[in-house]
Amino acid sequence: MNDVKLKDYDTKLEETNAVPWEEWFAEMAAFREEHNNCLVPHGYKTSNGHSLWHWVEKVRRDYAEGKVSEEQFQRLDKLHFIWDMEDLRWETGFSELQNFHDEHGHCIVPKGYRGKDKKFPLWLWVATQRDYDGVYPRDKFHRLDAINFVWNIREYEWERAFGQLEAYKAENGDCLVPEKYMVDGDLDLGAWVVKQRADLHFNFLSQDKMQRLNDIGFSWAATEGSPLIVMMPNDNTESPKSSL
Template sequence: MPYGFKEGPFPLGAWVAEQRRAYGAGQMTGKRAQRLEKLGMVWSVADERFQEDLEAAKAYYADHWRLCVPRSATALDRPVGQWLSNLRRPGALGDRPEWRTALEAVDEDWAPAWSAEWPRHFAVLRELVRDEEGPAEVLPGFTVHGMDIGRWLARQRKPEVWAALAEGQRERLEAIGVTPLPVTVHPELPPGAGSTSPAKTLSAFDKGAAALAQYKARTGSVKVPRAHVEQLPDGTEVKLGVFLSNTKSRRAKLTVDKLATLAGLGLEWAATGGAA
């Protein structure tokens, strides 16, 4: 009821607001509270609206299997996408832990720590293989909700991409039967045959992505100083700051797979196509 609402000359909206204040301050008797509750009194308007929006979110999840949704998403005539986006803002649920628990009960990835595209693809894959036994298999070209799930799955299994995933991402994939492809081992050349230099197994881009994943795992950030040099486990030094700067300037020429890798690591400009 709006605060300024009047029933005839009586300021009913203001009176209802005063009853809520008295109830919250412990200044109302049990009998008065019961009489108001019989009339449908809602003591916390915020909680009531949350429950209504939560029902809309559940309806969306039933159709799309995820709550990591675009801002434009709607369900039950409610702007569920914008509502969820607002709740993901830092501090939005600071004094409402029960709201966070309710959302996680619907979808643990409702506010993912990585690019939104990843949980959207994963949610569909999870539903596709839910009743299957053995390794998860979806062929490239199999599209759901406009997403090529088979192609996405094949990419996640690549050793260099798998290594760049966050621990939580790998855990989710393993839980539904997804494992990385074996690393290709190049046989050693016989003595005296051709060049003795080792075979090149990772491209410059793959080394840069691996270095970024390592830096993020250590620091929790993808903001890298331009002069920073990251050393990989095999001793390779990657000028990570320069790599990111150059890659961002060439983003229009990057393949979809490379953009997906960078977006999965948390680079917003790779997911949106614009500067972060």
């Protein structure tokens, strides 16, 4: 930003002082009510011509300089006001995830998915939340939890497949799922069943999961009456690696 633009920017921020703080707060609260967030777009003006975006920028600068009172902070914070750029990115991601949830009914964002504007990499943002290093902020955790955010995608996928296997057993009377048996759109239940056998063989399957599979009559052999052989892919063929 060159000196002329910086001076104009600073002037615009200071001009917001001509409007009482309470009036600005009411505008901010109205924006929050209408949009369900405080992501005020660049250059946004209210219906009465007030530059709400400049006021938001002024509040952030005042906060950084310690000029926001405790009462003002608390009132804005209850609106989930965005205080810094790190929060800005989080709120942007959360807003996009809410839109995704409203449209699809869940928060399982596919790899490569971008937001409604096709710019925000929502799938990466979701992965970042799951891989957060440290104690996740409580307020943000509860907001994600409220829209049924899936924190452990592996457990979610296992439970999803297990539920489909239960349905298969109820319909067919056994758990001998054929190869390439697709369910629920994109779930290869046949491959998942093979993986459970392999996971047991290599001690990757937990005792709890093994017991749950046993309880529904899971067949640890590839076909009824066959030896317990784990079939693993080898190039374009399958060959037995070892038996239990």
